[in-house]
Amino acid sequence: MILMWLAFAILLLPALWLLVAPLRRAAGVHDAQRDFEANDRTAEQNVAIYRRRLESLEAARERGELDQARFDEDRLELERSLLDDTADLKRRPLQAPSAGRFAVPVVALALVAVSVAWYQQNGAEGDLALHVAYQESESLPVLVERLEAQAARQPDNPNVWSSLFPLYRDTGQSEAALEAINELIRLEGRQPSLLAQKAQLKFFMADRTLTDEVQALVDEILERDSSEPTTLGMLGVVAFDRGNYQEAIDQWRRAIAGMNDPNSAEALREGIRMAQQRLGVAPEAQEPVAAGPGIQVRVSLADDLQGSLADDTLVYVVARDMAGELPPLAVTRVHLGELPTTLVLDDRHAMSEQASISQVDEVRVIVRVTTTGDAEPVPGDLFGRHEGIAVGDTDGDATEVVVDRVVE
Secondary structure: OHHHHHHHHHHHHHHHHHHHHHHHHHHHHHHHHHHHHHOOOHHHHHHHHHHHHHHHHHHHHHOOOOOHHHHHHHHHHHHHHHHHHHHOOOOOOOOOOOOOOOHHHHHHHHHHHHHHHHHHHHOOHHHHHHHHHHHHOOOHHHHHHHHHHHHHHOOOOHHHHHHHHHHHHHOOOHHHHHHHHHHHHHHHOOOHHHHHHHHHHHHHHOOOOOOHHHHHHHHHHHHHOOOOHHHHHHHHHHHHHOOOHHHHHHHHHHHHHOOOOHHHHHHHHHHHHHHHHHHOOOHHHOOOOOOOOEEEEEEEEOHHHOOOOOOOOEEEEEEEEOOOOOOOOEEEEEEHHHOOEEEEEOHHHOOEOOEOHHHOOEEEEEEEEEOOOOOOOOOOOEEEEEEEEEOEOOOOOOEEEEEOEEOO
């Protein structure tokens, strides 16, 4: 925080310099103005011009070109013009160079005070304190303690409570987590995503029971956002616990379609596989629920590569745009022992909202069997690819993609 205020002071120095700089030039400007006024001959030149024009009028009258009435009229106009030209030449006495110098420090102090007040009102000092707490905390208990101190100092900062809530929830402090999410709802309003977090917390606090309070929250959430993923995931758990495995699969698939967290989505996919096992249905035979246009591919391993790697080796299936200019449009993974398998890739499998498979007409699919589990290929990995797969209805025949090559 000290460094922040030092930086703030450094930024104010140029503004203060601009206020003080005129004082240093005041004496020179005063002397230059005084010399200019002392040597100014504008009034004399205006009078000389007046006299020449008056002489011309008198000469015209003597020649008979002007009568007396016209002469008097032109002379009056000439005198008025002289008065107008000389009226602006009257100057107030020059002030001393030191005049007003006491106003400069007053303005400078006012500038500093207004800047500090504005920053405290509109700046992010509280969020900076949170950043410092994260950076300087060596352990989770220390981090929680420092965040709690920040909550006491700035109870109206929603970022404090949004930081504390997952820490409380993940460490089993349910009551503290409930207080944090209630504070967050108070500050941010009854947003469906926040209400969903509260409903899920109350659901697990009640030993996975859909109480009247939780049901009321679910009804409110779904009325505002019928595809809220956290709520759909929770309803899938309720259906699974009741033995309604097909309903659980449907709810979890809908939840995955709206999720941005790949870890949570993978956990739900694992739940779907468990529900399918309870139904006695193999994963590849389960009817896919598409989320918009996509592709259907059948991934298999070439005969000459059978048995080269263990069955639990991860297999990544990635759909990319043809030009390779966008991030991966859809990503999913299976295990080598599940091949051959038929997969549907659609917007549920997007890695980000900025790049999804429905944005393009054709894709190329890359399948990689990774020996390390990392995203980058290494020698010994297996791979296969297929170019130019049309994006559209996923109810037709699957496109065959064969893993038939080894990364050298």
